[in-house]
Amino acid sequence: MRDVESPGTVVSSEVDVELSEDSEVDVELSEDSEVDVELSDDSEVDVELSEDSEVDVELSGDSEVDVELSEDSEVDVELSEDSEVEDVLSEDSEVDVELSEDSEVDVELSEDSEVDVELSEDSEVDVELSEDSEVEDVLSEDSEVDVELSEDSEVDVELSEDSDVDVELSEDSDVDVELSEDSEVDVELSGDSEVDVELSEDSEVDVELSEDSDVDVELSEDSEVDDVLSEDSEVDVELSGDSEVDVEVSGDPEVDVELSEDSEVDVELSEDSEVDVELSEDSDVDVELSEDSEVEDVLSEDSEVDVELSGDSEVDVELSEDSEVDVELSEDSEVDDVLSEDSEVDVELSGDSEVDVELSEDSEVDVELSEDSEVDVELSEDSEVDVELSEDSEVDVELSEDSEVDVELSEDSDVDVELSEDSDVDVELSEDSEVDVELSEASEVDVELSEDSEVDVELSEDSEVDVELSEDSEVDVELSGDSEVDVELSEDSEVDVELSEDSEVDVELSGDSEVDVELSEDSEVDVELSEDSEVEDVLSEDSEVDVELSGDSEVDVEVSGDSEVDVELSGDSEVEDVLSDDSEVDVELSEDPEGVVVLSEESVESEEVVVPSDDTVMQVSELVVEEGDSVEV
Missing domain, CATH: 3.80.10 (Leucine-rich repeat, LRR (right-handed beta-alpha superhelix))
Structure with missing residues (x-):
């Protein structure tokens, strides 16, 4: 020493x-x-x-x-x-x-x-x-x-x-x-x-x-x-300001419209209006409603419907065969949509809105929600969903077969997502958000969280997860089958990660963060910690761990089976490593760190121990280095 x-x-x-x-x-x-x-x-x-x-x-x-x-x-x-x-x-x-x-x-x-x-x-x-x-x-x-x-x-x-x-x-x-x-x-x-x-x-x-x-x-x-x-x-x-209107109706009116063969209708209604519209064969309908309005649409064969509602509005829409629906709702609005065969739905909700959407066969859904909104979406076969939520929103999404989901949440939002078979999910959360994601078969998840967010992710078979968390965030990730996880945490974050079968995890933590990582079978973990961070890693079978710590950090690492560990510590850091079976450890310490390295099996005397700072105590016992391997401290 x-x-x-x-x-x-x-x-x-x-x-x-x-x-x-x-x-x-x-x-x-x-x-x-x-x-x-x-x-x-x-x-x-x-x-x-x-x-x-x-x-x-x-x-x-x-x-x-x-x-x-x-x-x-x-x-x-x-x-x-x-x-x-x-x-x-x-x-x-x-x-x-x-x-x-x-x-x-x-x-x-x-x-x-x-x-x-x-x-x-x-x-x-x-x-x-x-x-x-x-x-x-x-x-x-x-x-x-x-x-x-x-x-x-x-x-x-x-x-x-x-x-x-x-x-x-x-x-x-x-x-x-x-x-x-x-x-x-x-x-x-x-x-x-x-x-x-x-x-x-x-x-x-x-x-x-x-x-x-x-x-x-x-x-x-x-x-x-x-x-x-x-x-x-x-x-x-x-x-807004200088607008043009084709049709203006006010004063409790009723409008019944039947269109056929390439028709166009622009309708603006206000104050307790009712509109029943039946369209067939390439029809277009633009409807704007306000204050307790009701619209019931039945469309067939390449129809388009643009609906804007405000003030306790209800919209029931049934579409079939290449239909498009654009809906904007505000203040306690409800939308029930049943779409089939290459349908598109654009929905904007604000003010305690509810949207139930069922899509099948190459469907697209764009949803924007604000103020206590709920969205239930079930998609199958090459579906796309874009969801933007704000203020106490909930989104339940079930996707299967090459689906894409883009979700932006803010202020106490909940998102439950279940994906299967080559699915993509992009999620942005802010302010007390929760995300439960279950993926299977080559799925991708991009998650950005801020302010007291929680993310539960279960992945299997060639999955990718990118997670960015800030301010009291929690992430539970379970991966199996060639999975990748990129996690960035800041301020009192917690990350639990379980990986198996050729998994990769990149983790960046700052501000009283905790990371529990369990890896098996050719796993890689990159961890960057700062400010009172803790990392507990259990690795087995050809695992790699890169850890950078600063500011009263603790790292417990157990590695077995051709493992590699790179650790950089600064500011009163502690490192305890237990390595076995052709392991490599690179440790760089600065500012009065303490490092303990214990290697089992055959003893080999270390020829050189270099400590990069003063007043540093290094304890090295039972250094084991098999032929062709090296340990540097």
Whole structure:
């Protein structure tokens, strides 16, 4: 046992690294550092940079790169052959990028790519996608997004505060854009495209559509819309202040309408109105109701219904054969929908609303709820559900066979989701939210929670879960069968994770967090803890654990069967490791930490023990190192 003084901090360093064939590199840089890395053949690189750092990375052959940047950082990454990076990918790749403070990201994707981007404070993102691409962007504060999509692309963009969005779509593209506060949107669509745009406060929208396009635009407060449409285009625009109305009815009226063969009806009702509508053969109906209104619709054969209700309204809708229903409800509204065969339902509820929706065969449901809303949705066979909830909302969703669910919850929301067979679930929760998710067979779940949230997730067979929690959050995750879990926690969070069969878990905790992890069979766990965090890990059979702790942290790690453990501690940290069977432990301690490493079986005397700080006590007994392995402390 020896005490060794830590070396001085390295400033303005340069590192050139070339790796080949199953290499691993962990790099930590600080203060004006430069790193050039070239990897080939199944390489892994973890890079953490801070303060004006630059990283150039070129990867080829099933490579993985995790990059975290802060304060004016730049990252240029070129990948080829099924590579994964949280930055730039090509050919069936995934990209998760988190940037803060004046960051720049250039991303080019092709062939079935996915991009999740979160930007804050004067960020710029250029994205080019082609062939079945998906992009989800969340931007805030003076952000710019340029997106070019082609061939069955989807883009969900949420912008706030002086944002610019340029979007070019072609061939069956979908774009959902929500803008607020001095936003600009330029959209060019061609080939059966759909655009839903909601703008508020000095917004501008330029839209050019061609070939069977649909555009729904809601503007408020000094808005401008320039539309150029051609070939069977439809545009629904709602403006507040200077609106235009085709039909106005008031004073307890009754309206019975029967339409057939390509009919259009625009109806606005107020004060205890009743409307019975029967449509057949390609009919369109736009209905706006207010104050205790009732609407009963029976539609068949390519019908469209747009309904806006307010004030204790009831809507019963039965659709069959390629029907579309847009419903907006407010104040104690109820909607019962039964849809079948390629149906679409857009529902917006506010004020103690209830929605029961049953869909089958290629159905789509967009639901926006606010104020004590309830939504029960049952989908089967290639269904899509977009749900936005606020204020004490409940959502029960059952999906089967290639389903997608996007859920945004706020203020005491409950979400129960059951998915089976290649399902996608995106969930955003805030303020005392609960999410119960059961997935089976290649499912994906993205969950963002804030303020006293709870998440119970059960996954089986090739599942992926991304969870971000903040403020007193709880996450229970059970995975089996090639599962992946990414968890970010902050402020008094708890995470219970049970993994089996080739599972991966990435966990970031801060603020009195607890993590219980049980892994078996080729599992990987990356854990970052700060401020009074606790981690208890039980690993078996080819497991990997990366743990970073700071601020009175405790780590208990038991590893058996070709395991690897990387631990970085700072600030009165404690580490107790029990390793057996060809295990590797890399430990970096700073600020009076205590580390105890116990290895069983054959004893081998350690030739070198390096402690990176003063007044540190290291106890090393029964060091076991089999041939070809190493233990570094």
